[in-house]
Amino acid sequence: MKNKLPSIDLLTLLLALSISTIGLIFVLSSSYIWAEYKFDDAFYFFKRQLLFAAIGVVGMIAISRIDYQIYKKYATPFFFTSLVLLILVLVPGIGLVRGGARSWIGIGAFSLQPSEFMKLGLIIFLAKYMSNYVEEAKTFKKGVVPLLFFILLVFGIIMLQPDFGSGMVIVATGFVMLFICGVPIRYFMYFILTGVAGIVALIISAPYRLERITAYLDPWSDPRGSGFQIIQSLYAIAPGGLFGIGLGNSVQKHFFLPEPQTDFIFAVVSEELGFIGSVGILILFILFFARCAYIILKTDDLFAKYIVVGIMSMLMIQVMINIGVVIGLLPVTGITLPLMSYGGSSLTITLLSIGIILNISRYMK
Numbered sequence: 001m002k003n004k005l006p007s008i009d010l011l012t013l014l015l016a017l018s019i020s021t022i023g024l025i026f027v028l029s030s031s032y033i034w035a036e037y038k039f040d041d042a043f044y045f046f047k048r049q050l051l052f053a054a055i056g057v058v059g060m061i062a063i064s065r066i067d068y069q070i071y072k073k074y075a076t077p078f079f080f081t082s083l084v085l086l087i088l089v090l091v092p093g094i095g096l097v098r099g100g101a102r103s104w105i106g107i108g109a110f111s112l113q114p115s116e117f118m119k120l121g122l123i124i125f126l127a128k129y130m131s132n133y134v135e136e137a138k139t140f141k142k143g144v145v146p147l148l149f150f151i152l153l154v155f156g157i158i159m160l161q162p163d164f165g166s167g168m169v170i171v172a173t174g175f176v177m178l179f180i181c182g183v184p185i186r187y188f189m190y191f192i193l194t195g196v197a198g199i200v201a202l203i204i205s206a207p208y209r210l211e212r213i214t215a216y217l218d219p220w221s222d223p224r225g226s227g228f229q230i231i232q233s234l235y236a237i238a239p240g241g242l243f244g245i246g247l248g249n250s251v252q253k254h255f256f257l258p259e260p261q262t263d264f265i266f267a268v269v270s271e272e273l274g275f276i277g278s279v280g281i282l283i284l285f286i287l288f289f290a291r292c293a294y295i296i297l298k299t300d301d302l303f304a305k306y307i308v309v310g311i312m313s314m315l316m317i318q319v320m321i322n323i324g325v326v327i328g329l330l331p332v333t334g335i336t337l338p339l340m341s342y343g344g345s346s347l348t349i350t351l352l353s354i355g356i357i358l359n360i361s362r363y364m365k
Contacts, residue, residue: 008064009295009361015288016060016339016354020053020347022281023265023340030253030268031261031342045261045342048110052344056351063355064362071356072303075128079150082121085114086157101161101334113345115158115166120353122154122170123177123310130181131303138182147178148191165333169317171195176313177306216331229264232257233326236267244274261342263334266326281340285319292357298364308360311353 024046031045038044071078089095089102096104096111104111126147130137137143151174158167175191203213219227219234236252239245250271253260260268270278292312299305315338322337324330336343338350 005065006362008358009291009364012288012291012295012354012361013064013358015284015291016351017057019281019284019288019339020057020351022284023337023347024049024053025247026265026269026272026340027261027342029248029272030250030265033253033255034259034261037255048344049342049347052347053351056348059348060351060355060358063352064358066359068304068307068356068359071124071307072128072131075124079121079125082114082118083154083157085112086118086154089114090157090160095161101163103161103163103166110344113343115161115163115170116345116349118154118158119166119170119173119314120311120349122150123173123314124307125150126174126177127303127306127310130177130306131301134302138184140187143181144178144183144187147174151175163334165321165335168333169314169321169335172317173310173314176317177310180306180309213331216328219328229258229332230325230328233264233267234328236260236264236271237327240271240274240278242275244270244272244277247272263322263332263336263341264326265341266323266337269340270326282323289316295357295361295364299360300365301363304360304363308357311357315350315353 027049028043028046032042035044035046036042041047085105089105094105095102096106098104103115104113106112129147133142137147151171155167155171158170175188179188214221214226216230219230221227223231232252236250236257239251245251250260250268252271253268257264257267266278266281269281273280289312292308296305296308296312299308318335318338321330321333321335322341325332325335336346339347
């Protein structure tokens with residue numbers, strides 16, 4: 001008779017499913033006008049998102065039953081497979097261009113975004129190295145240099161697409177893992193100085209990035225151009241007030257806010273549910289991250305700790321950046337809101353990543 005698996009952390013599962021369900025509701029609410037206009041099918045985006053949600057949830061439950069230690073064995077092949085997919089995106093005829101970035105690979109009627117797979121692949125790869133070489137990982141020559149090489153290699157390939165938002169999420173996640181690993185603080189001062197110089201160079205080298213910074217500082221300087229998205233997002237948030245104007249009643253989704261089901265879905269949430277509803281969703285995210293932190297504290301295995309740290313920090317960074325952009329605190333970056341924004345690759349990989357966390361939660365002390 002097989003030994004019964006320990007139970008997963010049900011609260012983490014319920015929080016993930018709750019946020020995903022709210023996301024599905026708002027993908028439908030925010031997209032049906034645009035979907036009806038563009039595809040003559042009001043449920044076009046919703047049906048696709050529902051399909052990926054179903055795939056993701058089934059995958060999440062399945063992965064929650066697979067011992068996480070297996071990922072240590074396949075960490076390197078998974079990382080380099082993701083790397084190959086990233087490179088294939090750059091090949092004309094294979095990579096698809098959307099919104100000025102070549103970030104997708106077309107597969108029939110669907111498309112795959114390799115950068116989403118790379119986020120998880122890099123996290124597992126770094127976690128394996130950090131847990132296998134505990135003391136070496138804290139040193140400059142045997143730890144910082146090789147780990148930073150792989151982080152910046154991925155960042156460099158993603159910037160060739162170019163996808164600045166995903167690149168920044170990957171670098172920030174890698175740095176959080178380096179910090180938790182025990183890399184001395186003094187090295188991070190060099191990282192920060194070098195990073196600031198690099199970001200400035202990237203902004204100067206691409207006019208559209210400079211326009212986004214200008215729009216962030218003063219969106220009204222170009223209200224019909226670079227400042228348009230931020231202005232329309234703020235126009236959506238303002239009338240929401242305390243309780244919102246009602247589910248499905250958003251005005252800004254009527255061709256004012258560009259593709260509101262993706263990066264700016266939280267603006268529609270704010271308009272329809274108001275301050276109370278928006279804060280309620282933020283509380284769900286906070287509870288989810290708090291539960292991840294609890295799992296980290298209750299897990300003895302270093303490999304497991306680093307995986308959960310990586311996934312949690314990746315999702316937390318995306319939430320902070322996305323909402324920061326929507327409310328005008330950050331420049332437009334193209335980062336989606338995890339579990340809520342429309343996007344098959346993002347939703348599926350996020351749910352699969354949570355499946356790994358759920359499996360690790362089985363072995364909490």
